[in-house]
Amino acid sequence: MGMYIIRRMLLAVPLLWAISLLTFILINLSPMDPAVVVLQAQGVPSITDELIERTQQQLGLDQPFLVRYLNWMLDCLQLDFGNSYITGQSVWALIGPAFLNTLRLTLVSAVSIIAVSVLLGVLCALQAGRVLDKSVRTLAFILTAIPSYGLAALLVWYFSVRLDLLPTSGMDSYRSYILPVLIITISYAGLYFRNVRSSMLSNMNKDYVLYGRASGLPERVITMHILRNSLQVAISIFCMAIPIILGSTVVVENVFAWPGLGSLSIRAILSRDFPVIQAYVLILAVSFVIFNAISDMINAAMNPKLRNGL
Missing domain, CATH: 1.10.3720.10 (MetI-like)
Incomplete structure (x- = not known):
């Protein structure tokens, strides 16, 4: 029974990895730029290209896709899902309770x-x-x-x-x-x-x-x-x-x-x-x-x- 449990858990690993990748891809397919969402939440009256570019750098959105995915996945393994774009709070602080x-x-x-x-x-x-x-x-x-x-x-x-x-x-x-x-x-x-x-x-x-x-x-x-x-x-x-x-x-x-x-x-x-x-x-x-x-x-x-x- 012990070997069965180990094999069953090992089979779940690639599936969990595929799920994390698909989740990250689907969210990144959104037509709405996350930087614009953050600026709107902050109540910025005039959103310029310069502000968007600066916000993207602050959020790490200017990095290559694979780098952003690996960083996000490693953070998720530590239950760190980043910060809310709207409130600025830790996502885990919101989603945990x-x-x-x-x-x-x-x-x-x-x-x-x-x-x-x-x-x-x-x-x-x-x-x-x-x-x-x-x-x-x-x-x-x-x-x-x-x-x-x-x-x-x-x-x-x-x-x-x-x-x-x-x-x-x-x-x-x-x-x-x-x-x-x-x-x-x-x-x-x-x-x-x-x-x-x-x-x-x-x-x-x-x-x-x-x-x-x-x-x-x-x-x-x-x-x-x-x-x-x-x-x-x-x-x-x-x-x-x-x-x-x-x-x-x-x-x-x-x-x-x-x-x-x-x-x-x-x-x-x-x-x-x-x-x-x-x-x-x-x-x-x-x-x-x-x-x-x-x-x-x-x-x-x-x-x-x-x-x-x-």
């Missing part, structure tokens, strides 16, 4: 999604084709079809405005998590529980289930074996759900004024704050690679046959 706030919301939501998905998936698989199964799938289809911002507005109106039970914004206490987590859970659990259900139904028709019943094993024990084998497929989905949620909290964070990456990224995009945008894209891309590797390692730990397939 926002990342932690989004990560808290993501992890709580992921736990909720996994619990609801597994519970509904198992229930629907055990009641396949019956009223419960059809009702849950129909309700899940309806709820996931509703845009998250519409569902968020509806829940805020009912629970916060009409009943005055939950806060409408911020992250002051555990009560602030309830509505955002509920919105994210409804949006994703309605999709993921279908994978658990499908995997459960597939395993129910395997030979080991027939042999177990023929041997007189209790139905509870057989169900646990089915669930364990079914979760090997679902683990990859659940692991990848974390970076997906991490990158898709923009709507929820803006509706509930959550001080996270989503809110910060919107402000950075609107103000063309390139260093913040670069850091945001890089962090999300790296999180996808990391959680994909984690899912592979968990699956390999559960199924030794996969360790020789790398």
Whole structure:
């Protein structure tokens, strides 16, 4: 298992390098000159070519592309993403707290999604084709079809405005998590529980289930074996759900004024704050690679046959 983990981590290195290069290239393809953005943020009334050239030298933008990329990559390895073009603050000072706030919301939501998905998936698989199964799938289809911002507005109106039970914004206490987590859970659990259900139904028709019943094993024990084998497929989905949620909290964070990456990224995009945008894209891309590797390692730990397939 140790060699498998080492090989899997080594495979991630060239992918992470490619991601960093693409991130740097895409940001540099912007038609807006970063020097102009900085001068506009400083409120310079008249932007001349001389000012632009001087600002480019100060930012190191006059250096060759490869030199700028290598310097940026080495700085990123030390969690130094430069300074914001708008505020002048360190990008990490801006994005660090926002990342932690989004990560808290993501992890709580992921736990909720996994619990609801597994519970509904198992229930629907055990009641396949019956009223419960059809009702849950129909309700899940309806709820996931509703845009998250519409569902968020509806829940805020009912629970916060009409009943005055939950806060409408911020992250002051555990009560602030309830509505955002509920919105994210409804949006994703309605999709993921279908994978658990499908995997459960597939395993129910395997030979080991027939042999177990023929041997007189209790139905509870057989169900646990089915669930364990079914979760090997679902683990990859659940692991990848974390970076997906991490990158898709923009709507929820803006509706509930959550001080996270989503809110910060919107402000950075609107103000063309390139260093913040670069850091945001890089962090999300790296999180996808990391959680994909984690899912592979968990699956390999559960199924030794996969360790020789790398």
